[in-house]
Amino acid sequence: MDNLTRLKSAVRQGVRPIEVAGASGSVQAYLLSQVRADIAHPCLVVLPSQEEASAFFRDLDFFLATQSHRLAPEKSDLFLFPCYDISPLTGLSPPKELISQRIEAMYALSSLDNPVIIASLEALQTRLPPKEMLLASVDLVAIDEEIDRDNFIRSLDALGYFRTSLVEERGDFSVRGGVIDLYPPLYELPVRIEFWGDTVESIRLFDPRSQRSGTELGELTVLPACEVILSTSAVKRARSMGRLPGDITKRERFQGQEAWLSHFYSHLDTIFEYLPKEGLVCVIESGGFASRAREVLDRLQREAARLRDEAMEEGKPFPQVEELLVTSELLEQSIDRYRRIDFVNLPVAPAVRSAGLAVDFSGVLRESMEHDLTDVYPKRESIAVLAKRLMAWLEQGCQIMLICRTEQQAGRLKEILLNYHIQVNDILPEWTDPKKRKGLFICLGYLSRGFRLLETGLVVITEDEIFGEKIGRKKRYESDGKQAIPWTGFSQLKAGDLVVHKEHGIGRFEGLTKREVENRIRDFVIIAYAHNDRLYIPADKIHILQKYVGVDEENPQIDTLGGKSWAMAKKKAKKAIERIAKDLVKLYAMRKLLKGFAFSKPDTYYREFEASFEHEETPDQSKVIDEVLTDMESERPMDRLICGDVGFGKTEVAMRAAFKAVADGKQVGILVPTTVLAEQHYRTLSKRFSSYPVRVAVLSRFSSRTCQTRIGKDRYRHRDP
Numbered sequence: 001m002d003n004l005t006r007l008k009s010a011v012r013q014g015v016r017p018i019e020v021a022g023a024s025g026s027v028q029a030y031l032l033s034q035v036r037a038d039i040a041h042p043c044l045v046v047l048p049s050q051e052e053a054s055a056f057f058r059d060l061d062f063f064l065a066t067q068s069h070r071l072a073p074e075k076s077d078l079f080l081f082p083c084y085d086i087s088p089l090t091g092l093s094p095p096k097e098l099i100s101q102r103i104e105a106m107y108a109l110s111s112l113d114n115p116v117i118i119a120s121l122e123a124l125q126t127r128l129p130p131k132e133m134l135l136a137s138v139d140l141v142a143i144d145e146e147i148d149r150d151n152f153i154r155s156l157d158a159l160g161y162f163r164t165s166l167v168e169e170r171g172d173f174s175v176r177g178g179v180i181d182l183y184p185p186l187y188e189l190p191v192r193i194e195f196w197g198d199t200v201e202s203i204r205l206f207d208p209r210s211q212r213s214g215t216e217l218g219e220l221t222v223l224p225a226c227e228v229i230l231s232t233s234a235v236k237r238a239r240s241m242g243r244l245p246g247d248i249t250k251r252e253r254f255q256g257q258e259a260w261l262s263h264f265y266s267h268l269d270t271i272f273e274y275l276p277k278e279g280l281v282c283v284i285e286s287g288g289f290a291s292r293a294r295e296v297l298d299r300l301q302r303e304a305a306r307l308r309d310e311a312m313e314e315g316k317p318f319p320q321v322e323e324l325l326v327t328s329e330l331l332e333q334s335i336d337r338y339r340r341i342d343f344v345n346l347p348v349a350p351a352v353r354s355a356g357l358a359v360d361f362s363g364v365l366r367e368s369m370e371h372d373l374t375d376v377y378p379k380r381e382s383i384a385v386l387a388k389r390l391m392a393w394l395e396q397g398c399q400i401m402l403i404c405r406t407e408q409q410a411g412r413l414k415e416i417l418l419n420y421h422i423q424v425n426d427i428l429p430e431w432t433d434p435k436k437r438k439g440l441f442i443c444l445g446y447l448s449r450g451f452r453l454l455e456t457g458l459v460v461i462t463e464d465e466i467f468g469e470k471i472g473r474k475k476r477y478e479s480d481g482k483q484a485i486p487w488t489g490f491s492q493l494k495a496g497d498l499v500v501h502k503e504h505g506i507g508r509f510e511g512l513t514k515r516e517v518e519n520r521i522r523d524f525v526i527i528a529y530a531h532n533d534r535l536y537i538p539a540d541k542i543h544i545l546q547k548y549v550g551v552d553e554e555n556p557q558i559d560t561l562g563g564k565s566w567a568m569a570k571k572k573a574k575k576a577i578e579r580i581a582k583d584l585v586k587l588y589a590m591r592k593l594l595k596g597f598a599f600s601k602p603d604t605y606y607r608e609f610e611a612s613f614e615h616e617e618t619p620d621q622s623k624v625i626d627e628v629l630t631d632m633e634s635e636r637p638m639d640r641l642i643c644g645d646v647g648f649g650k651t652e653v654a655m656r657a658a659f660k661a662v663a664d665g666k667q668v669g670i671l672v673p674t675t676v677l678a679e680q681h682y683r684t685l686s687k688r689f690s691s692y693p694v695r696v697a698v699l700s701r702f703s704s705r706t707c708q709t710r711i712g713k714d715r716y717r718h719r720d721p
Contacts, residue, residue, distance in 0.1 A: 002028055002364075002455040002456065003359050003360070003361055003364060003455060004031070004034060004111075004453070004456065006357070006359055007020065007031065007035060007357075008033075008034065008035050008038050008358050009446035010357045010359075011035045011280075011341070012037045012038040014339060015356055015357045016339045016356055016475035017340045017341070017356040018338070018340070018342070018356055018357050018358075018359070019341075019342050019344060019356065019357070019358040019376075020341060020342070020343050020344070020359050020361065021343075021345070021346060021358065021359070021360045021361065021362060022345075022360050022361040022362025022363070022365055023343060023361045023365060023367070024285075024343070024345065024367065025055075025059070025367065025448055025449055026059045026447050026450070026451060026460075027029055027361070027365060027367055027453075027607070028059075028284060028445060029056055029059035029060040029062075029063055029450045030059075030451070031172060031361075032045070032060060032063075032116075032282060033064055033718070034117070036064065039114060039280055040113075040114055040141065041114055041117050041276065041278045041279050041280060042108070042109050042112070042113075042114060042117070042275055042276055042278075042279040042280075043114070043115070043116045043117070043118075043279065043280045043281075043282060044109070044117050044119065044271070044275055044279060044280070044281050044282070044338075045060075045117065045118045045119070045281075045282045045284065046119055046120075046121060046281065046282065046284065046289075046335075046658075047120055047121070047285070048120070048121055048284070048285055048288075048292055049120055049121070049122075049362050050082060050083050050085075050120040050122065050123070052120070052284070052360050053080065053082070053118050053119060053120040053123075054080065054082075054667065055448055056118055056284065057080045057118040058446060058448070059447055059448055060078060060116065060118065061078055062403075062431055062445045062446060063431050064077065064078055064116075064446050065430040065431050065432075066138035069715060071525065075110075076117050077114065077116060077117070078115070078116050078118070079101070079104050079105040079108050079115055079116070079117050079428060080101055080105065080117075081101065081102055081105035081106075081117050081118065081119040081123050081271070082101055082102065082117075082120070082123060083099055083119075083120050083122040083123035083611050084098070084121075084126070084258070085098060087256070087259070087303060087307070088194040088256040088258035088259035089091055089258075089259045089303070089304055089318075089321065090256065090307060090321070090642065091245070091255055091256040091257065091316075092255050092256055092430070093255050093256055093257065093258060094258065096108060096169055096171040096225070097170050097260075099171070099225070099227065100170050100184075100185040100224060100225065102123075102227070103223050103224055103225070103227065103515055104185045104186055104223070105117045105119070106128060106129075106131075106271070106274050107134065107135075107138065107185075107186075107223055107269070107466065109274040109275050109276075109279075110131055110134075110135060110274045110275075110276075111138075111544045112434070113133070113631050115581070119271070121289075121292055121293055122295055122296050122300075123269055124270070124326065125272075125293065125297055125300065125326045125328075125331065125702055126300075126324055126325060126326065127261065127262075127268035127269065127270055127295055127323065127324050127325070127326060128227070128261075128268060128269050128273075128274070128696060129229065129261060129265060129268070129269070130226075130265050130267060130268065130269050130273075131269050131274050131438065132575070133231075133234075133265060134224065134229075137154075137159055137223075137224050137229050137231075138221065138222065138223055139217060139221075139222040140219060140221055140222070141193065141200060141201060141203065141220040141222060142200065142203075142219040142220075143200055143201070143219070144185075144200065144220060145200050145518055145683065146198050146199050146200075146201050147195075147199075148198060149180075149195055149198055150344070152180070153175060153180070154166075156173050156182065156222075156230060157230075157251065158230045158231060159172040159222070159223075159224040159225055159226065159229060160225040160226020160227075160229070160230075160253070161184075161225045162223055162253075163175070163184060164210070164227075166180065167181040167183050167190045167208060168183075168208045168209075169183060169208075170183050170185070170225070170284065171183060171225035171226070174570060174686070178193050178194060178195040178196065178197075178289045179192060179193070179195070180192075180193045180195070181193075181206070182222070182433060183208070183422075184220075184223055184225065185220075185223045185224075185225065185342040186221055187205065189205040189207065189208070189214070189462060190205070190206055190208050191203060191204070191206070191217070191220055192204045192205075192206045192213055193203055193220070194556050194569070200345075201698070202216060203216065203217040203218070203219065203220050204217065204447070205217065205602040215697070220695070226253070226257070227258050227261065227583065228253075228257045228258065228260070228261065228264055229253050229264075230248075230264075232656065234265065235249075235251065235264075237263065237264060237265070238260070238263045238264050239264065241263040241320075242317070243261075243317040244263070244317060245257075245316070245317055247341075247683070251461060253498075256281050259319045259321070260319040261324065262313040262320050262323045262324060263319060263320065268323055269325050270330070270331075272333060272334040272335075272338075275338070277337070277338070279338055279339075280338060280339045280340065280341065281335050281338045281339070281340045281341075282340065282341045282342075282343065283335065283342050283343065284339060284343045285343065285344070285345070286343065286344055287344050287345065287346075290328060290332060290633075291493075291524070293331050293332070294303070294328045294633065297325060297326075297327060297328055297710065300325055301325065304321045304325075304533070308321075318471040322565065342639075346517065354625050361453075364453065364455045365451060365452070365453055365454065365456045366451060366454070367449070367451050371669065382496050383416060383417075383466060383608060384420065384615045386461075386466060387417065387420035387422055390417070390422055390440060391422060391558070393459055394422075394439065394440060396457065397438065397457060397548075398457040398458070398459050399438050399439070399441075399456075399458050399459070399559045400439070400440045400441065400459045400460075400461070401431075401441050401442075401443050401448045401458070401459070401460045402424075402441070402442045402443070402454070402461050402462075402463070402466070403441055403443050403444075403445060403450070403460065403461065403462045403463060404443070404444060404463045405445070405446055405463065405470070405610065405616065406444070406616065407427070407444060408617070408622060409463055409611065410427050410442045410444060411427075411554040412603065412607050412610065412611045413442060413463070413466070413611065414427065414442060415607055416604055416607045416608055417440075417603075419604040422440065423440070424440050424442055425440055425441050426430050426441055426442075427441075427442045427443075428441055428442070428443045428444065428445065429444055430443070430444065430445060431443055431445060432490065443458050445458070447462050448462075449462055449465065450462045450465055453608075456508075463611075464654075466611075467611045467612045467613075468612055468614055468649070469614065470614060470615060470616055482655075483489060494509075495509065495510055495511050496508060496509070496510075497509045497547070497548075497553070498548035498550075498556070499527060499545050499547055499548055500545065500546045500547075500548050501527060501535070501537075501544060501545060502544040502545075502546075503544070503566075504527075504529065504535060504559060504561055504566060505559030505565065505566030505569070506548060506556055506557070506558055506566070507523070507527035507529045507535065507544075507558060507559065508527065508528040508529075508530055508558060509526075509527060510526040510527065510528050510534075511525075511526055511527060512524065512526070512539075513526055513536075515536065517620055522538060522539070523538075524536040524537060524538060524539065525537045525538075525542055525545070526534055527545075528558075529558055529559060529560060529561045530558045530559065530560040530561075530563070531560060531561075533560070533561040535561060562702075571663075576627070588639075591636070591637060592636065594634070594636070594637055595635045595636055595637075596634075596636060596638070597635075597666070598632075598633055598634060598667075599632040599633055599660055599664050600633070600637045600660075600663065601633060602660065603663070605663060605692075606659060606660060606663065609656075609659050609692070610625075610656060612691075613652060615649065615652070617649070617676075618648060618649060620644070621644075621648070621653065622651040623651070624642055624653055625652075625656050627640070628640065628642075628653060628656070628657050628662065629656070629657075632657060632660055651681065651684060654670060655684075655685060655688055655689075658670070659689070659692075659694075662694050670685075675700040675702055676703055678700045679698060679702070681698075682696065682698035697711045699711060
C-alpha cells in the first residue's frame, strides 16, 4: 500500500493523531486535496504566518478547483481566515474585504457541511464575536418572500452595511424606490433585490462598474458586514462600559471598532467555538507551534501596551484588551480536542511519538522540479533538457501535468513541445485527478512550485520552473478615463495646479474638503473656475479629472462653469484632428506602393524567447506584439507608434521585434534620448539575449573613439566590442 493510500485510509477511519513528514509547500496542499473527500467535516488548517497561509490557500484553491465558488455560495468549500493587516487598536479599521473574508470563514465553519478554512497562527490568537450572535444575525431572502422592507433596511444598518448612493465596495448598500442593492460577504459581485411592495420579485447579481444586472439567484444569504453587530442589547452594554470613540447612541460606527468587541458582547469566542467537535485540524510545521504561539502573543501584548500608553497621553478612550487575546496554552488545549494531522519536516522517532499513524513521504517525493531541470532553469538556454526528461517520464507511464497561468502561455508551451515531437494530450481549464488521465497535459492555473510523487508516477511542473519566475503585475481595469488621476495621485497635486474636467474644462485644483451630505460625511475635491466659481467633485468620481499638460509653459485661460469656451475648444481640436487625418491618409496611400523586407513567421526559438519573459503580458501588450509581428511579416514598410506608461512593457515589444529581425539575419538599431537610458537598455538587452548567439553593443558619448570605431567595423562579427 502506497503512502497516499495509507493516509487516506487513516483519515477515513478517524485515526488520531496523524503525522505527515517529508512534504512541504504545494505538496502539502496536494495531499490535503486528496484526502478532502474522506474528511466529511469542517477542516481548519493552521500555518505559521499570514504570508504562508495565503500561499497555501492559493495552492489548495488550485487543486480543489474552486476559483468561482463565491458566485455559488452553497458550493463553497475553501475560505481564507486572515488576521488583521492593521491593528484596530491603532484607531483604524481593516479593509472591508478582509473583514468580509473573516465573516465568511466564521459562517462556513459553523454552518456548512465540510468547508476548509486556512488561517495563520496570529488569526487564531484574537477572539471573535459570539457564535450565537453571528448566526442569529444571518438573514435569508428568497424570491416571492414577503419582507418588511423598512425593517430590512434597518437591519442592514445594524449589521454594519454602509448606506451610499451607489454600491461599489464590499459592505455598501443603497435604496432606490423598490430596489435595494447590497454587497454582502460570500458573493463575488453585489446583489440587486427588486421589491413589489413588500414582496421580493427578483434577486440578481450585478456588475459594480456598469451597474448592469446579470445572473439571477433563487435566494440570498445576508451575512453581517462587520464584526460589531449593533443590536439593542449590544448598544446598551457598550454605553454602560464607559466612553467610546464614537456616539453609539446614534448607532454611529467608528474606526477601530473591532478592538472594542468586549464592550459590545458579554463574552467572546475563539475560532474553536465555531469549529464543530467532529472537525479536523491540520497544523503545518507543527514542530515549533508552541514557541511561535508564545512569540505572537508576546508581540500582540507589547503592541497593546504601547498603544494604551499613547492613548492615555492623548486623553483618548482605549478598549479593554485583556479578553481579546488567546493564550498559547488555551490554543494548544483547544487544538488537542480535535482530530488532527501534523505536517512536519522530519519524522518523529517512534519512541517519543504518541499513538496514531506516521506517514513519511521523504523517500518517495521529489519537491520543486527546479532541481530536476537545472540545465533549463535558471539559464533557460533551451527546453531540450526538459523535452528529454518528459519523453523518459512518458515512457515510464507517468502522469505529467504542466501548469501555466494563461491560455496564451499554454499555447506557446504546447507549440514548443511539438517541435520536439512531444504531443500534449489536452489543455485543461482546471486541475483534475491525474489518475484518470495518463500522459502529458497542460493545466491552467497558478501553483507555487512543482513536485514528483514517485509512488504514483505523478509529475507536476510549473511554468516558473521551466521559463523562470514571473514578476507579478497588478491588473489595470478598463475605464473611460484611461489618463484619469488615481485617488492616491492627489497627494502629488499642489493647490493651484491645473486640472481638466471632462465636461467643464480647465480649472484650478484647490485641495480636498469634507462636507456633510444626507447625514454622511464625504470627501470632495475642490476645483476653482473663472468668476470665483467652485466645483465640488465627490472623491469616488475623480476619474473624470485629468492633470493639465500644456504644450508650453504659459498658463492657459481658466474656463467658466456653464460657459461655451470649453465646448468651442473641443470643437476646434476636432477639426484640427480631421485635417491631420486627411494628410495622414494621403501619406499612407503613398506608403502602400512601397515594398520592404518580409520577415519569416515566429519559429521555436522565438516561442522559447517570448515564453521566458519574466512578466505576465498585459492584454494590450500582447495585442501590440502580435500587430508588430504581423507588420514585420508583411512586405509593406512598418510605421508604428507604441505608447504606454512607464514600466508596462514597451521595451519588451521592441525586444521581441529585435529577436525576430536578428533571427532573420538583420541588424537592429535602438535610438534612445539619453546616455543613461542607452546604458540601461544595453544592460536589459544583454541580459535578455544572454542565452542566444546575439551580439549586443552600446554607442554613446561615454564610449571611446576606439570602441566606437571597432563596433562599426565589427558590426557583422559575433564577438564582444
